[in-house]
Amino acid sequence: MDAKLAKPFTSIVGESNIKHSQAQLLAYSYDATANFQAKPDMVLSPKSTEEIKQIVKICASERIPIVSRGSGTNLAAGTVPTQGGIVLLFNNMNKILELDEENLTVTVQPGVITQDLSNFVERHNLFYPPDPSSMKISTIGGNVSENSGGLRGLKYGVTKDYVKALTVVLPNGEVLKLGGKLAKDVAGYDLMSLLVGAEGTLGIITEITLKLIPLPISKKTGIAYFNSLEDAARTVSSIIAHKIIPVTLEFMDKGTIGAVEDFMKIGLPRDAEAMLLMEQDGNAEQVERDIQTMIAIAKKEGATSTSMASSNEEAEILKTGRRAALSALARKRPTTILEDATVPRSEIAKMVRAIQDIAEKHNVQITTFGHAGDGNLHPTCLTDVRDKEEMERVEQALAEIFHVALELGGTITGEHGVGEMKAPYLEWKLGTSGIDLMKAIKSSIDPLNIMNPGKLFAKETKMRLVIHNG
Amino acid sequence: MVSELQQHMQESFKEHVNEEYLMDCMRCGFCLPACPTYLATNQDETHSPRGRIALMKAMRDGDVVWDGSVEDAFDMCLGCRACEPACPAGVQYGVLIEETRVAIQQAKPKDLMEKVIRKASFDGVFADQKKMAATVKLVQFYQRSGLQAATRKIGFLSLFPPFMKEMEGVLPKVETKKKKSPSLKPATTRVAFFTGCLMDTLFQETNRKTIELLEWLGVEVVVPKEQQCCGALHGHSGEMDKGLRNARANIDAFDSDNFDYIVNNAGGCGAFLSEYEKHLKHDPHYAEKAARFSEKMLDISSIFVKLGMNARLKALKSEENAIVTYQDSCHLRNVNKVFLEPRSLLQDAPGYEYKELIDAGSCCGSAGIYNLLQPEMAKKILEQKMKGVQELRPSKVVTSNPGCLMQMQVGIQREGLQGEMQAVHIVDFLYDAIQKNQN
Numbered sequence: 001m002d003a004k005l006a007k008p009f010t011s012i013v014g015e016s017n018i019k020h021s022q023a024q025l026l027a028y029s030y031d032a033t034a035n036f037q038a039k040p041d042m043v044l045s046p047k048s049t050e051e052i053k054q055i056v057k058i059c060a061s062e063r064i065p066i067v068s069r070g071s072g073t074n075l076a077a078g079t080v081p082t083q084g085g086i087v088l089l090f091n092n093m094n095k096i097l098e099l100d101e102e103n104l105t106v107t108v109q110p111g112v113i114t115q116d117l118s119n120f121v122e123r124h125n126l127f128y129p130p131d132p133s134s135m136k137i138s139t140i141g142g143n144v145s146e147n148s149g150g151l152r153g154l155k156y157g158v159t160k161d162y163v164k165a166l167t168v169v170l171p172n173g174e175v176l177k178l179g180g181k182l183a184k185d186v187a188g189y190d191l192m193s194l195l196v197g198a199e200g201t202l203g204i205i206t207e208i209t210l211k212l213i214p215l216p217i218s219k220k221t222g223i224a225y226f227n228s229l230e231d232a233a234r235t236v237s238s239i240i241a242h243k244i245i246p247v248t249l250e251f252m253d254k255g256t257i258g259a260v261e262d263f264m265k266i267g268l269p270r271d272a273e274a275m276l277l278m279e280q281d282g283n284a285e286q287v288e289r290d291i292q293t294m295i296a297i298a299k300k301e302g303a304t305s306t307s308m309a310s311s312n313e314e315a316e317i318l319k320t321g322r323r324a325a326l327s328a329l330a331r332k333r334p335t336t337i338l339e340d341a342t343v344p345r346s347e348i349a350k351m352v353r354a355i356q357d358i359a360e361k362h363n364v365q366i367t368t369f370g371h372a373g374d375g376n377l378h379p380t381c382l383t384d385v386r387d388k389e390e391m392e393r394v395e396q397a398l399a400e401i402f403h404v405a406l407e408l409g410g411t412i413t414g415e416h417g418v419g420e421m422k423a424p425y426l427e428w429k430l431g432t433s434g435i436d437l438m439k440a441i442k443s444s445i446d447p448l449n450i451m452n453p454g455k456l457f458a459k460e461t462k463m464r465l466v467i468h469n470g
Numbered sequence: 471m472v473s474e475l476q477q478h479m480q481e482s483f484k485e486h487v488n489e490e491y492l493m494d495c496m497r498c499g500f501c502l503p504a505c506p507t508y509l510a511t512n513q514d515e516t517h518s519p520r521g522r523i524a525l526m527k528a529m530r531d532g533d534v535v536w537d538g539s540v541e542d543a544f545d546m547c548l549g550c551r552a553c554e555p556a557c558p559a560g561v562q563y564g565v566l567i568e569e570t571r572v573a574i575q576q577a578k579p580k581d582l583m584e585k586v587i588r589k590a591s592f593d594g595v596f597a598d599q600k601k602m603a604a605t606v607k608l609v610q611f612y613q614r615s616g617l618q619a620a621t622r623k624i625g626f627l628s629l630f631p632p633f634m635k636e637m638e639g640v641l642p643k644v645e646t647k648k649k650k651s652p653s654l655k656p657a658t659t660r661v662a663f664f665t666g667c668l669m670d671t672l673f674q675e676t677n678r679k680t681i682e683l684l685e686w687l688g689v690e691v692v693v694p695k696e697q698q699c700c701g702a703l704h705g706h707s708g709e710m711d712k713g714l715r716n717a718r719a720n721i722d723a724f725d726s727d728n729f730d731y732i733v734n735n736a737g738g739c740g741a742f743l744s745e746y747e748k749h750l751k752h753d754p755h756y757a758e759k760a761a762r763f764s765e766k767m768l769d770i771s772s773i774f775v776k777l778g779m780n781a782r783l784k785a786l787k788s789e790e791n792a793i794v795t796y797q798d799s800c801h802l803r804n805v806n807k808v809f810l811e812p813r814s815l816l817q818d819a820p821g822y823e824y825k826e827l828i829d830a831g832s833c834c835g836s837a838g839i840y841n842l843l844q845p846e847m848a849k850k851i852l853e854q855k856m857k858g859v860q861e862l863r864p865s866k867v868v869t870s871n872p873g874c875l876m877q878m879q880v881g882i883q884r885e886g887l888q889g890e891m892q893a894v895h896i897v898d899f900l901y902d903a904i905q906k907n908q909n
Contacts, residue, residue: 021538
């Protein structure tokens with residue numbers, strides 16, 4: 001990027017909102033994805049949609065890549081500026097603009113921290129359910145761009161189910177307003193949904209209106225420990241078959257339990273093979289009945305011990321432990337590679353078993369936790385990027401996990417996004433015609449390819465594996 | 471072309487900064503909301519633990535050129551270690567930032583003035599209790615001679631950076647040192663008291679009260695004569711070898727076998743003392759002794775609770791009901807994980823109602839001598855802290871460390887609240903509460 005361009009950008013955002021020192025460029029060269037790093041040319045913190053519009057116009061005429069970045073917790077290298085250019089921050093656009101209690105919506109700027117939004121609406125007895133594990137750090141803008149899920153996805157869905165309206169700056173610098181505070185809206189193509197989960201490749205989201213629901217009156221949390229992964233998986237299927245949709249049905253295997261216990265020191269049993277964390281909310285009577293039924297089912301399916309959180313604080317501690325699972329696993333080996341394979345919930349037991357077999361076959365260490373209730377597992381590979389030979393085995397194992405997930409009717413990523421990390425596998429899920437259609441959409445909206453280039457679409461698709469048994 | 475300095479720096483990072491510890495960080499960002507400088511800079515990743523670790527690694531790998539911006543990123547760290555309890559991966563950030571400071575100290579050319587100051591402080595004043603005492607005599611002379619009153623009046627200190635002036639304003643009155651008191655009665659528990667160089671000089675009164683309270687609770691207190699500054703200031707400033715010289719001297723001075731506990735009343739010292747074990751684990755002569763020393767180390771609040779002070783406090787009745795709050799010492803909280811004990815003592819103190827300060831666990835900006843080195847950032851952080859104090863309006867802000875105490879008092883004066891509240895050390899607070907309400 002031409003150094004002379006610092007001047008026009010500075011005149012848009014102001015001296016204090018531009019970063020380009022050695023240290024600053026390095027600090028915005030990564031996100032939470034292992035093994036991806038690249039420095040941007042400049043980091044900008046605009047204060048308004050108008051400023052973003054001006055920035056985009058310069059970028060379009062100078063062909064400069066723009067990477068929108070919330071807090072940099074992306075797990076698929078989606079916010080690593082691998083082609084240089086500008087990293088766009090929203091730390092100056094982090095206000096809650098309006099709470100509309102008549103339409104049950106909240107309008108925010110993209111930089112609002114998810115947890116802050118959640119706390120804010122709950123003070124008004126309203127509820128914003130999407131709760132990605134990084135919600136204490138992540139921004140709403142990032143959540144919308146990634147269509148993030150979370151622990152409550154089973155009952156309440158994911159971010160896209162709550163987006164009502166967006167303001168977007170398109171790659172040509174035009175500002176578009178999509179959606180509205182409407183319960184129904186069928187005016188043309190659903191462009192808003194296209195922008196949700198587009199990972200910053202189609203435009204820059206600058207304002208978001210979200211749907212809220214009434215805050216459930218009561219909630220309860222139960223825990224069950226098992227001697228085998230299968231028992232836990234069967235419990236999950238059985239709970240759903242009993243027509244109970246809990247808020248949360250989280251799964252952790254032995255390795256994860258140990259790592260979380262190392263961090264939290266809350267007395268989790270290190271010898272248990274699997275653990276289920278079950279939460280229900282709603283009216284007190286229903287909640288009590290559901291949680292008791294779930295615990296009874298767990299016992300019937302072979303749970304070695306079950307218990308109920310005695311207070312909200314205790315339940316919160318357990319959920320905090322689960323949310324920290326990935327990072328806690330990082331204490332075991334130098335590199336942690338997290339996957340996001342998702343299958344129909346009926347296939348969860350098969351998937352868990354397959355992951356174990358694949359790990360064994362390739363002699364790699366894989367630990368699994370995840371949102372068992374909605375089939376979204378997080379097999380996590382504990383390895384060391386410095387060991388080239390091991391990394392090759394890791395890559396083979398992960399490719400096989402994708403393969404099996406797809407065979408079972410699943411997907412390569414349930415909630416983390418494709419980014420650059422999973423781009424070589426996207427075609428496995430979509431087929432050539434799917435990829436071609438997506439590319440056509442991308443090139444008609446962003447013909448100059450300045451919006452987060454290098455993400456979603458890989459230069460080369462990985463060869464689909466042929467699995468030889470034995 | 472790689473400059474000579476760049477090459478030196480990279481080699482120094484490779485030599486001193488542990489690669490395995492760097493690899494522990496998986497960059498999840500869980501540390502971000504815990505970091506005071508990240509929050510005070512409107513979320514600048516450069517001033518976050520994750521950013522600094524990435525910079526350390528980049529220095530090691532040669533992915534970043536050493537310049538003022540990189541140095542600044544490391545200097546801006548408070549060393550409060552609030553990121554450690556927040557880190558699910560268990561990254562030893564405290565070790566990494568200390569190693570980084572050693573790496574920089576070793577490779578960076580120092581100008582003459584800095585060399586003189588470092589030599590005087592780390593080999594002189596803070597290395598030797600006698601020299602510290604002499605320095606304090608100067609302070610005493612300054613205070614008693616009336617010079618202090620005079621300089622305050624003519625504003626002589628306005629010639630210095632504004633923060634120095636404020637610090638001078640809150641210096642405690644130094645009292646003449648009394649003879650260290652011998653044990654009064656046979657006791658079953660025997661503790662050795664680590665006086666701390668600042669506590670033993672500027673805060674001598676607090677130390678006297680510490681010993682009195684311990685004796686009141688029925689223990690025998692011994693003050694080993696040969697003890698030195700704990701070495702924390704050296705360690706935090708990249709002079710770890712000098713810090714460890716003090717550590718070894720202290721381990722020799724406190725023969726652990728003779729005591730049930732080694733007690734300290736300054737959070738900053740306590741953390742470093744409890745980490746002698748970690749720092750000396752590869753020293754064949756001291757590893758074992760250091761482990762025993764660190765194991766016996768206990769902060770003053772914890773030993774008060776252990777000795778049953780809560781019940782004795784509850785037995786005292788008072789009609790008054792003033793609000794008291796507590797500002798955590800970062801190192802006592804984040805390193806030694808002690809935060810319930812001081813609160814429980816304040817809850818039971820006669821004449822007071824305890825109320826929690828907003829974000830009491832986050833740094834006040836004192837951070838050793840950080841407030842002198844980085845006055846701007848320290849000011850921002852203190853301003854944030856004082857918002858909580860303004861909301862709560864306590865009559866006492868209790869602390870567990872001399873640095874925090876002075877910083878909070880500066881905050882109180884900046885807000886013009888000195889008429890209605892005061893920052894106090896927990897020992898002085900408890901001593902006064904007990905004395906006032908004893909018949």
